[in-house]
Amino acid sequence: MEQERQHIVMLPFMAQGHFIPFLSLARLILRRHPSSTITIVNTPLNILSLRSFLPPDDPSYSPVHFASLPFASSDHNLPPNTESSDSLPGIDSLPLLMLASESLSPHFDRFLSSLDPSPLLLLADIFTSWSLPIARRLQIPAFTFSTCGAFGTASFSSLWLHLPHRLHPESPSFPVPGFPPSFRLHRSQMSHYMRVADGHDAWSTFLRRQIRLCFSSAAALLCNTVAEVEPSALRLVGEICQLPVLTVGPLVDSGHRSGREPGIGVAECVEWLGAHRPASVLYISFGSQNTIGAAQMMALAEGVEASGVPFIWVVRTPAGFDMTAEFEAERWLPEGFEERAAQGRRGLVVPRWAPQVEILSHGAIGGFLTHCGWNSVQESLSRGVPMIGWPLASEQFYNSMVIEEIGVAVEVARGVQGDVDARKVERVVRMLMQGEKGREMKEKAARCEEMMMAAVAEDGEKKGSSLRAVEEMFEMAYAMKQDTAFEIGTIPKNGIE
């Protein structure tokens, strides 16, 4: 009976950047509760992708099952076989995928209703909050798992709910509801979509609906962060969403990870990195679904080349062009850039996708120029690698603020549209990789690494904060399951809507 009650259903949003932390959370849960079973629900192609992340012979994942819900992307004005954000031609079509994802609701309802006995818990994504009312109706405790950090979740949620910049049309910066009065954000720290949002566009419609449902219907918020790394942001996010917050990070899986066909094999990467001095190589990547502008790409290439710092750069077609298309180096990079980089192993240009975790784990990596996607930030810090931030979209702007404040990063540019100065890139790269300030940042990153490892470490009775959070999650879910009245009123409400 106990065993049956330990069935957890997970519903990640349709994006690689969300699958990775969900799988990693599954692994963490199974480490603490090996007799649990976990069913990850998604669309057919995403299930294939999720499966490919799992090491084929790793018994620790054998209690993970998958359930597929019917989905045809062409029914939603999306290209055929487009089921995740990284297979979209560009970020502009993300709202179509977001709105299409809500069509899974009746299928998910049928799936969840068919489970007998009913599961202990639903772990929904913040973007799949449409599933929370279904779980509540079926008296299944439902928590939201934010794949972002605490500060990122707090800022992103408050900004989308209130669009506060619209109240200050003349001002470049503005206060944010729920944040201390002295706190202000700058317009450049918003994606283009948020800047132009009026509350009725497709982005606002979907995101506001999901955030409100999360705040009103989840029993708790799980955050992919480490309590000791983001202590003050934890209070902030708890106040903004009016939910208990549990920190379960860092969800960085060091196991086998393919997910997508890499542009370079692990062995080749490791061999290339092996020819370099410790902490001498800069890794450059903009995550799974973002890319920079064409002129920015040229400036970045010029700056990195001028710095003389060896690099591995994951490239994809610039913003405004089909991101799924083949990368044309001769069109998007300075003439002869790749050939010069190849000489003496100065640089490695990798099309589309690289084995990032393996690269960041290599001792030759000394810095990471990143778009500040939260998985990348966690992967970098959990290996003590300091960063250069270049946030492009979503909550990446606020992640960049967090890592600057912790002292483990410096921001070099923002967004996909602005001018980028190759000289500044050169200076910042040299500073991080060769300067005194870079050395200090590396020391701070090493301290973050220690805190992150401690959060998931166990020494007899002593458990790290993230392991304790997993226990708390189980205790809350058991208590809610026993309290058959949980549906009416035992869940905290934030009063929104």
Ligand SMILES: O=c1ccn([C@@H]2O[C@H](COP(=O)(O)OP(=O)(O)O[C@H]3O[C@H](CO)[C@@H](O)[C@H](O)[C@H]3O)[C@@H](O)[C@H]2O)c(=O)[nH]1
């Ligand atoms: O060549 C690549 C590129 C990416 N990755 C992996 O893909 C993930 C990328 O995740 P992340 O760095 O978070 O970037 P996005 O894919 O852009 O993530 C989306 O989801 C994140 C978590 O919610 C948010 O923080 C971001 O803003 C949002 O864009 C990481 O695990 C990387 O290791 C690779 O393995 N190889």
